[in-house]
Amino acid sequence: xxxxxxxxxxxxxxxxxxxxxxxxxxxxxxxxxxxxxxxxxxxxxxxxxxxxxxxxxxxxxxxxxxxxxxxxxxxxxxxxxxxxxxxxxxxxxxxxxxxxxxxxxxxxxxxx
Amino acid sequence: xxxxxxxxxxxxxxxxxxxxxxxxxxxxxxxxxxxxxxxxxxxxxxxxxxxxxxxxxxxxxxxxxxxxxxxxxxxxxxxxxxxxxxxxxxxxxxxxxxxxxxxxxxxxxxxxx
Numbered sequence: 001x002x003x004x005x006x007x008x009x010x011x012x013x014x015x016x017x018x019x020x021x022x023x024x025x026x027x028x029x030x031x032x033x034x035x036x037x038x039x040x041x042x043x044x045x046x047x048x049x050x051x052x053x054x055x056x057x058x059x060x061x062x063x064x065x066x067x068x069x070x071x072x073x074x075x076x077x078x079x080x081x082x083x084x085x086x087x088x089x090x091x092x093x094x095x096x097x098x099x100x101x102x103x104x105x106x107x108x109x110x111x112x
Numbered sequence: 113x114x115x116x117x118x119x120x121x122x123x124x125x126x127x128x129x130x131x132x133x134x135x136x137x138x139x140x141x142x143x144x145x146x147x148x149x150x151x152x153x154x155x156x157x158x159x160x161x162x163x164x165x166x167x168x169x170x171x172x173x174x175x176x177x178x179x180x181x182x183x184x185x186x187x188x189x190x191x192x193x194x195x196x197x198x199x200x201x202x203x204x205x206x207x208x209x210x211x212x213x214x215x216x217x218x219x220x221x222x223x224x225x
């Protein structure tokens with residue numbers, strides 16, 4: 001069965017710095033999602049990545065997918081405090097039952 | 113507002129009680145889900161319904177029973193609540209098939225004392 005591993009699980013960084021969160025998955029995943037969760041809040045979809053080499057950007061966040069390496073990355077550029085949240089990646093086995101397998105989440109704290 | 117809404121937002125109850133959480137979506141989606149998020153933020157799928165038909169039924173104690181009266185509603189009933197049931201329960205919805213992301217409700221924080 002598909003397994004999804006994120007690292008790091010905790011990340012403390014300074015404002016203005018760049019960093020990358022990694023999401024490795026164990027078997028073929030036909031799609032890869034990134035979500036954001038603020039403390040005590042719901043989960044918000046950030047990106048959907050479907051094909052090898054896919055890159056999507058929104059503001060200071062950029063996500064990419066390498067299906068050959070079974071790796072997705074979420075790159076943070078010039079971090080700001082508002083990006084402090086927990087970021088989850090999730091993969092999905094082929095098929096239509098939409099069962100997502102979730103990483104454990106990366107808790108990001110951006111400090112002044 | 114178009115959304116996934118679940119009630120109640122907070123639920124505090126004693127062990128042994130029975131409780132229900134309700135979920136409704138007005139996004140026109142065919143598929144709805146229940147997820148459990150534990151204190152370490154681990155997300156686990158519990159159930160999924162597509163157009164009132166159960167399609168995902170994970171290894172969940174049979175004290176948990178989902179019910180979908182129509183494709184816009186998915187409720188979760190929990191019998192004989194235990195301390196370990198304390199968690200945040202999220203409802204979500206999505207179109208059937210395709211690659212659209214899940215839309216999550218705001219969660220129900222269940223505390224069993």
